[in-house]
Amino acid sequence: MDLAQSVLAGDRLALARTLSLVENGTAEGKSALNTLFPHTGKAHLVGVTGASGTGKSSLVNQLARYYRQPSQGEQPRQVAIVAVDPTSPFTGGAILGDRIRMRDLSGDPGVFIRSMATRGSLGGIASATSAVVQVLDAAGYDLVLIETVGAGQSEIDIARLAHTTIVVEAPGLGDDIQAIKAGIMEIADVLVVNKADLPGVENTERALRGSLSLSHPLAQRMLHHGKLVTLSAQPAAPSTEELVWIPIILRTVALDGTGIPALAEAIANHRAYLQSTGSWQLRERWRLQTELDLLLQNTLVASFRSSLPAGTYERVLEDLLERRVSPFEAVERLVDGAGRAAEEVV
Amino acid sequence: MDLAQSVLAGDRLALARTLSLVENGTAEGKSALNTLFPHTGKAHLVGVTGASGTGKSSLVNQLARYYRQPSQGEQPRQVAIVAVDPTSPFTGGAILGDRIRMRDLSGDPGVFIRSMATRGSLGGIASATSAVVQVLDAAGYDLVLIETVGAGQSEIDIARLAHTTIVVEAPGLGDDIQAIKAGIMEIADVLVVNKADLPGVENTERALRGSLSLSHPLAQRMLHHGKLVTLSAQPAAPSTEELVWIPIILRTVALDGTGIPALAEAIANHRAYLQSTGSWQLRERWRLQTELDLLLQNTLVASFRSSLPAGTYERVLEDLLERRVSPFEAVERLVDGAGRAAEEVV
Numbered sequence: 001m002d003l004a005q006s007v008l009a010g011d012r013l014a015l016a017r018t019l020s021l022v023e024n025g026t027a028e029g030k031s032a033l034n035t036l037f038p039h040t041g042k043a044h045l046v047g048v049t050g051a052s053g054t055g056k057s058s059l060v061n062q063l064a065r066y067y068r069q070p071s072q073g074e075q076p077r078q079v080a081i082v083a084v085d086p087t088s089p090f091t092g093g094a095i096l097g098d099r100i101r102m103r104d105l106s107g108d109p110g111v112f113i114r115s116m117a118t119r120g121s122l123g124g125i126a127s128a129t130s131a132v133v134q135v136l137d138a139a140g141y142d143l144v145l146i147e148t149v150g151a152g153q154s155e156i157d158i159a160r161l162a163h164t165t166i167v168v169e170a171p172g173l174g175d176d177i178q179a180i181k182a183g184i185m186e187i188a189d190v191l192v193v194n195k196a197d198l199p200g201v202e203n204t205e206r207a208l209r210g211s212l213s214l215s216h217p218l219a220q221r222m223l224h225h226g227k228l229v230t231l232s233a234q235p236a237a238p239s240t241e242e243l244v245w246i247p248i249i250l251r252t253v254a255l256d257g258t259g260i261p262a263l264a265e266a267i268a269n270h271r272a273y274l275q276s277t278g279s280w281q282l283r284e285r286w287r288l289q290t291e292l293d294l295l296l297q298n299t300l301v302a303s304f305r306s307s308l309p310a311g312t313y314e315r316v317l318e319d320l321l322e323r324r325v326s327p328f329e330a331v332e333r334l335v336d337g338a339g340r341a342a343e344e345v346v
Numbered sequence: 347m348d349l350a351q352s353v354l355a356g357d358r359l360a361l362a363r364t365l366s367l368v369e370n371g372t373a374e375g376k377s378a379l380n381t382l383f384p385h386t387g388k389a390h391l392v393g394v395t396g397a398s399g400t401g402k403s404s405l406v407n408q409l410a411r412y413y414r415q416p417s418q419g420e421q422p423r424q425v426a427i428v429a430v431d432p433t434s435p436f437t438g439g440a441i442l443g444d445r446i447r448m449r450d451l452s453g454d455p456g457v458f459i460r461s462m463a464t465r466g467s468l469g470g471i472a473s474a475t476s477a478v479v480q481v482l483d484a485a486g487y488d489l490v491l492i493e494t495v496g497a498g499q500s501e502i503d504i505a506r507l508a509h510t511t512i513v514v515e516a517p518g519l520g521d522d523i524q525a526i527k528a529g530i531m532e533i534a535d536v537l538v539v540n541k542a543d544l545p546g547v548e549n550t551e552r553a554l555r556g557s558l559s560l561s562h563p564l565a566q567r568m569l570h571h572g573k574l575v576t577l578s579a580q581p582a583a584p585s586t587e588e589l590v591w592i593p594i595i596l597r598t599v600a601l602d603g604t605g606i607p608a609l610a611e612a613i614a615n616h617r618a619y620l621q622s623t624g625s626w627q628l629r630e631r632w633r634l635q636t637e638l639d640l641l642l643q644n645t646l647v648a649s650f651r652s653s654l655p656a657g658t659y660e661r662v663l664e665d666l667l668e669r670r671v672s673p674f675e676a677v678e679r680l681v682d683g684a685g686r687a688a689e690e691v692v
Contacts, residue, residue: 030674037672288666288673293647295677300646301639303681320634326383327634328376331641335649 003028004035007139012112015139019114022131033131036138041284043080043137044271047159049148050168055194057083058254059168059263060147061105066260067143068110080112080141084129084148084158112141130161130291159187160290163283164270166190166263169208171200188212188247190266196251196259208249245273304338312337349374350381353485358458361485365460368477379477382484387630389426389483390617393505395494396514401540403429404600405514405609406493407451412606413489414456426458426487430475430494430504458487476507476637505533506636509629510616512536512609515554517546534593536612542597542605554595591619650684658683 003021006014018036021029048063050056060081067077105111114136116129129146136144148158159165167188191212193204248266252259274280305313313334320330349367352360364382367375394409396402406427413423451457460482462475475492482490494504505511513534518541539550594612598605620626651659659680666676 034672034674038669041669285667289663291673292663292666292676295673296650296680297643297647299677299681300650301643304642304646317635317638320638321631323384323387326380327637327641329380329383330638331645334642335645 002035004032007032007036007135008039010140012109015112015135018135019132022135023116023128025128029131033134036135039138040134041137042140043133043142043144044164044267045133045137045144045146045162046267047146047148047162047165048168049159049165050170050192050194051149054168054170055254056147056149056168059192059194059252059260060145062252062254062257062260063145063264064105064111066257066264068108070264071261076110077143078110078141080136080139080144081114082129082132082136082144082146083113083115084125084146112136112139126158126161127291127294129158130287133161161287163274163280164189164267166192166267168192168194169204170195171198171204189245189270190263191247191249192259192263193249193251194254197253201251205249205251212247212249245270245279304334307338307341308334309337309341348381350378353378353382353481354385356486358455361458361481364481365478368481369462369474371474375477379480382481385484386480387483389479389488389490390510390613391479391483391490391492391508392613393492393494393508393511394514395505395511396516396538396540398495400514400516401600402493402495402514405538405540405598405606406491408598408600408603408606409491409610410451410457412603412610414454416610417607422456423489424456424487426482426485426490427460428475428478428482428490428492429459429461430471430492458482458485472504472507473637473640475504476633479507507633509620509626510535510613512538512613514538514540515550516541517544517550535591535616536609537593537595538605538609539595539597540600543599547597551595551597591616650680653684653687654680655683655687 001009003014003018007018018029018032022033023029048056048060060083064079064081067079070076105113114132116125116132133144133146146158146162165187167190169191170193191208193201193208195201250259250263250266252263254260271280274283316325316330316333316337319325319333320327325333347355349360349364353364364375364378368379369375394402394406406429410425410427413425416422451459460478462471462478479490479492492504492508511533513536515537516539537554539547539554541547596605596609596612598609600606617626620629662671662676662679662683665671665679666673671679
């Protein structure tokens, strides 16, 4: 049985090995992804993002634990956790939380945990994360929690991979979240004030609410009518009023599990909303097209570079550095050079 | 006289028009850049970055004012300010500070101010900023202050355009700067605690120092010897000890100008350091090569897309969405499709 088949059969060692191959962009990894890809598209991808200090990792832990032992009447889910830390593109850091988590959730075959090392470049980490998530999806994990450290654009790019994005805050982490989080607020589906047993929780919630009202004109309107945090149980057939998802704000205490069932309910509601309105398909399309375009771009550049006669790139770069040609003229020369080389071969 | 010639001759209206053409990526803008490019490479590019609320814009204002009326014995400089706000890639925002600044510095022909609208994509805003900076450099502005709002990866990408990067903090903006600023700390050359007349300035400075010691092993060592903020006047011929630049921390009060001459001195010292160690040339090379690669990539993708038979891309995308092909297989099909189309033409 080859690697991809073993992954489909539920072999955890094969899964871990495939993830490494895929993360490192090897030919074997690509081949496995080709086999696995038709089996993707079933998982609910949930992004969890927030600055360090918000207790985001504990929250993700508790969520995983809840999905394994849910409230009565619900089925346990297969849960994967992907932890990504793009904050430091220069040194490349690993994630410590992993070992702690392992101790907590280890031994449960329904949970799989994976940390991603940073890739230096932004496109790199986002596409590596995307590939890792696809493998986990194909392996049958129907809930994939993608945990990222809050860091502006990169957190936004990774959040875009998810169907549902959760932004985590906590009291006492500064009063300027409005400014810092402007970008991420616009893609937040659920806002969590974790450590809600600490003083200052009202201030944090107020700041989030203010920030939300800046990003979501509709939320702003609903705020004025005093019904922002109303969206709880959504009916199967949504009325026109419910065709727009208003981000909700929840309080949790990850350490003792307070608020976790309500958070799981909000995640399920968001999934129901996406599926009943057609937004699920739209997000899938957008996501896969973005991935196709990025991959195409990398392939074109690599194939172009290999078609250039040796030394051409370096000569043109030297001319650019000496300012004998502008960047546009340098590109023209490179394209001409590759064209001429191709003609000579013919 | 054509547009580029007018820019070189110091025509401000021609400059404003050229910047718009360049920012919008028009053919006329590219042609102007081709003419102007050989005249670039003289300006000192200084990036100023920090969260909103740090008083960064006032600081940039005061710096510009200082360069126009410097201490005795120094020549006034031609100063350009480029203000970039990449925080909100989804809505695309304008920068308010502009009009306020205009009032303050208007009428001075030695100052030119330009705000950049966001471009949606990260590569977009970074390369548009690069092009705008090149035009200002060619137009004779020997100091270009590039102001960005703190937002993770995008602020880092824009900071990479600069020779010297200044990171601005202020008291009372949260105690987790260590976490948030991990990436930017590693490329900071000068750290400024602005609003240094406010309570909490010691805490902010301590947090910066801690953050710095994490990013700069050498700074950490020097911290232990209690001489972190010692780098002031650098001799023309640096000793081995001074071959490494240790980021310095300065206090300013932008509103009344406190600390501005010291900041200008630190900027000049950093320039002298870059030039005496060869780092200036290294940064220039890195910067221009990055720009060349990005431009080449965009050109290749555009030319590939136009070579594809109509409908091919859409058909392959549909197969991908239906999961009949993996992303890798989709790219292969596209490349094959373009190849076949080219053969048929021959």
